[in-house]
Amino acid sequence: MEVISNSSNIKRFRVNALGVNTLEAENTRKKMKKMKAFHIPDLYKSSIIGGIKESRRLQDKLKKDYTPTVLDYGAVKFLISRHFGFCYGVENAVEIAYRTIEENADKRIFLLSEMIHNPDVNADLLSRGVKFIMDTAGNQLIAWSELTSEDVVIVPAFGTTVEIQNRLSEIGINAYQYDTTCPFVEKVWNRATAIGQKDYTIVVHGKPTHEETRATFSHSKENAPTIVVKNMAQTIELAKYITGEKPAEQFYEEFAGQFSEGFNVTKDLQRIGVVNQTTMLASDTQGIADYLKQIMIQQYNIEGSDVTAYFADTRDTLCYATNDNQSATYGLLKENADLAIVAGGYNSSNTSHLVELCEQKLPTYFISSADKILSDNLISHFDLHEKVEKITKDFIPSKEQVTIMLTCGASCPDAVVESILLRLHSFFPEAEPIVV
Template sequence: MKKFDIPDFYKSSIISLIKEKRRDEDKKNQNFTPTKLDFGPVEFLIARHFGFCYGVENAIEIAYKAIEQNPGKRIFLLSEMIHNPHVNNDLQKRGIQFIMDNHGNQYIQWDELKSDDIIIIPAFGTTVEIENLLREKGFDIIQYNTTCPFVEKVWNRAEVLGKQNYTIIIHGKAYHEETKATFSHTIRNSQSVIIRNINEAKFLSEIILNVRPKEEFYSYFAGKYSANFDVERDLKRIGVVNQTTMLASETQEIADLLRDTMIKKYGEENLKEHFADTRDTLCYATNNNQSATIALKNEDADFAIVIGGYNSSNTSHLAELLSQKFITYLISDASKIYSDKVIFHFDLNSHKEIKTENYIPQKEKVRIAITSGASSPDSIVDDVIRKLLSFFENTIDINTVLNNAFGKL
């Protein structure tokens, strides 16, 4: 695996060591059990996989190189680099300006850009329309393009399938930058429709099986299908790809449902003519992080902390998984842990930050499950652990705990 040159302030003393030791012990990534750090009155159960993924580290390396290599020049990001406020804020402090927000509302108009400005494409990628616009204005869209390679893998697979006359079903959030980009790239070669969840997949299945009249497709999926989409013509051959930050298990559930639908419609002997196997497009990092989070659920903990941006799709999915078993607090950083009595956290139902009191139970030993999203720096996870540790008396020295967990360091 390639090692990226990311700023030291995103690295950590605790988490980096844990990850290094776990990699040495499990080179094939087959052990998803959490790391247990026992400090006496408090024990942390830390997910096997979490934090910066390949695509995020790649994007961060390119962005900071753009700053280093272009002193005095104006540097712009199309939108947020990744969905993490600390990374985005630091880039802005270093002079990078955002052209638009996550929803496409522009802060800076295209005609305000100059030919010698530097444009960075974020990790989510961007639409074909914006790529073409930048080319027309003479900007280099290759050198500082930070699009995640696994997002591009989805685009490439969709292109191949499109040329084979498959319609692409995109499992994703229609408003998300990555899904917008994937849809834009996909419709160059095929018809496409975006579905959000298994319920929408069931609706689509009923359309394919003629349980529902085909006209209902156009109203139900309004704004989420390609131009000139014809239900009779375009749902005979399909393949499923996803927004890489969605739950891999949900994508697979959707794919299995639509696969069974095509078997019912055309017979198992004709399946290959009507359904493309796209399991190879699932992002390994997202899958590993989610599998490690599911493994956390097999443990006993008093509550869980998930660290990441509130608008991060992959982070919210980790919080959803853990909330099935534990009281779960999604926080952006250690500052949200106001004291041993008060924590501010993002509520997945109201989509607002709320305050909870007495979140740490009064008991002899407290167990806390911890993970973080793919765009959250390890240094922030360190800060959270140290903050929580400060609320407990008579804890074991951290070096001793690490030695106990991994042997002599």
């Protein structure tokens, strides 16, 4: 096997294609270096993938080289994304959850909902006796009345709403004792609080039904009028209420369920600031912020720095891992390949955006595990657009050397990526063996 990570024939991708604040991202990385290493269960680890990551870390300590790692086995070649897999927030959540189980063997343990959007991790937690209080959409699976003050409740990495925190407190459960909320989600809450206290209305770019967006919306509306926009199309419609192109009364029907109580469309859109669900596509958030900023400039005939009177300088609130993974995917797509495999939970927002990027260039198969690769000519994969699993025939082309791009989301274990790699490699009997 030949491992290539910085060969001359692979162009370095150093430009930040996402248009985000690189200085802030670099500062975040430095902070991460000072934080502790996590204890992750062995079932999620991989000697192959772990070795690749450590090799790249040593070669590129500043994490500025987004070219893929190349694993060339002759008949099949894999292009492995520079950044993928468990991020800081996920490792933090996994460690807390498993430590909680270990330390509370004599108690009932609950998760508010899925801890992270990965089926393997959630299935293992369920097998250890953990029960989910709600599903990912917020539907109740276990009534609050069934919980007691003696029970343990783990808050998932997405965080939770102020209303649920209060409900747990009423039961006598400390919502912060086993809280796995990602620090980068809390960073968004803090940013929203800061600009809200300066009398700006908060515009949240996110998926309205996603656990993280629901939590961010809940915390944001404590300090300021808040509205959620899910994409640029909704943002364009929101702008029409800023400019007066649409009657104010129509707003409440069009954005039903996406604005805070008492929202005054005439008053509350005069000063705004944009934050985001941390796993959104960075270029989309940047585009939404730029568009709304330009609308405010035109609406109020603003010149120079006066824009801050109407539009808050929120900078980027995307988490470092989402930023790195998306940048690495852009770097991956600079190369040529026959197909791409993206692994992760089908309800994972950050993973779905990697799929969207790959789909723009080549056949892309979104799978949750190696079990979805049914044979050398059949694959069961998730269609993001139709929201269903499909089976595709002859997904591997017949040619002298097949090149496969491989990456995964921030909540996908290395062990899953390894099993996919091994499964695909097994379809090429003439390929050079994988040496661990």
